[in-house]
Amino acid sequence: MDMINILKELSIHATNKAASTGSDWMDTAADNIECYSPVDGELIAKVNIADKTSYDAVIAKAQHAFIKWRTWPAPKRGEIVRQVGEALRKYKEPLGKLVSYEMGKSLQEGYGEVQEMIDICDLAVGMSRQLYGLTMHSERPKHRMYEQWHPLGVVGIISAFNFPVAVWSWNSMVAWICGNTCVWKPSEKAPLSAIACQHIIADVLKANDVPEGVCCLVIGGRDVGEWMSVDTRVPLVSATGSTRMGKALGVAVAGRMGRSLLELGGNNAIIISEHADLDIALRASLFGAVGTAGQRCTTTRRLIIQEKVYDAFLTKIVAAYKQLRIGDPLDENNHVGPLIDKDAVKNYLHGIEEVKKAGGIEIIAGGVLKGAGYESGCYVKPCIFEVQNGWPIVQHETFAPILYVIKYKTLDEAIALQNAVPQGLSSSIMTLNMREVEQFLSYMGSDCGIANVNIGTSGAEIGGAFGGEKDTGGGRESGSDSWKLYMRRQTNTINWSDQLPLAQGIKFPV
Secondary structure (H helix, E strand, O other): OOHHHHHHHHOOEEEOOOOOOOEEEEEEOOOEEEEEEEOOEEEEEEEOOHHHHHHHHHHHHHHHHHHHOOOOOOOHHHHHHHHHHHHHHOHHHHHHHHHHHHHHOHHHHHHHHHHHHHHHHHHHHHHHHOOOOOEOOOOOEEEEEEEEEHHHHHHHHOOOOOOOHHHHHHHHHHHHHHEEEEEEEOOOOOOOHHHHHHHHHHHHHHHHOOOOEEEEEOOOOHHHHHHOOOOOOOOOOEOOOHHHHHHHHHHHHHOOOOOOEOOOHHHHHHEEEEEEEEEEEHHHHHHHHHHHOOOOOOOEEEEEHHHHHHHHHHHHHHHHHHOOOOOOOOOOOOOOOOOOOHHHHHHHHHHHEEEEEOOEEEEOOOEEOOOOOOOOOOOOOOOOOOOOOOOOHHOOOOOOOEEEEEEEOOOHHHHHHHHOOOOOOOEEEEOHHHHHHHHHHOOOOOOOEEEEEEEOOOOOOOEEOOOOOEEOOOOOOOOOOOHHHHEEEEEEEEEEOOOOOOOOHHHOOO
């Protein structure tokens, strides 16, 4: 893999500046980040990080651009997004390879992430002609009432390392067609993929005379996120990451009466019924548990298995785990790539230690892989433990390929176990029994934002609103009517009579 040529193709050089307002890149007095690949441990590039001066300059530019951008008709803004989608199609292969090499997910998942960006562009183009408001009948004669939606202004987007480009696109493409400008703070663990997107999109914006500042990028760590969270110039902050981060950001944004859209942790379960097709359940569980090396918010962390099929299903999944190929994710023969860095490896090992202390029964052993092909020190073995759902370590989201299995008797018990965690993102049931399906999807069933039947917890399509409840934050991104989160609602009443009647029949003597 000639990563140097791929970086050049994406207009990324050995050192990049820290902040961009489109095609314009700013200088900064701050230090830089050394970007190492978890695939082979090699230094890919050095990237400057933003200081407060460059951050403020970017926000000011985004504010200025908003004044012009909001006047463009929404379908015309949609046309820009359509062209962005075409540019991403052109660069799908090199960008997908960069995502895979920088973050460590499989090459197919890297391509899939770029495809997800393309898909949200297509969806947003359609949305640009469907920013509907309602009309209402007034109780007063010759009055017309309706509601309309206006853009908010500057939207701040904080994305996580595990989806270094897709989650940004979910937010930005929808925010743009609504008339907002965007300032993106990518994860400092995967900034190169973000820089590549900025270069790709800059050409589209420049060719269409889009105001400089509609698409902005700020590279940095926690301090940039903290600046954004207290910045009254940013009416909406959309943040993806840990529950700990989201709680701190949510308080800060609420303290200034701003809005936050939070996509936080998951502790997702698949219920495997005695009426399940066990082959389908196996495929869903396997990808859900080990895809992206367990580093998805929708990763399957718990299997809740009916006691009559418990032993049979464990036999199947143990056999499947023993056939997993772990190694370079750019080799499409491999199933599992590395964790993002050595801190993630430490977190994985700590999780294993804690579950053993709690009394977990080891079904498939974990551990760090060493030797040829594993020089980065970030490759680990996916492992399985039999546990009790209430243990603290099981209640916690460990961002690694550690799978917990739990036995149940009745569906009521299984649903209670699934819901008895602080998080509420994604959930699934494997069953061919219609009554079980309906119970799982009813008010008596899953308390998660996503509830699936006969598919896994991972791999959502962009057509449906994505997000969860409880400690997952309550946010919704991507499809459905999520565009409303990026706009402000305004109710309008027009009196076209020659009188001034008051609502509720109030009489006011004049």
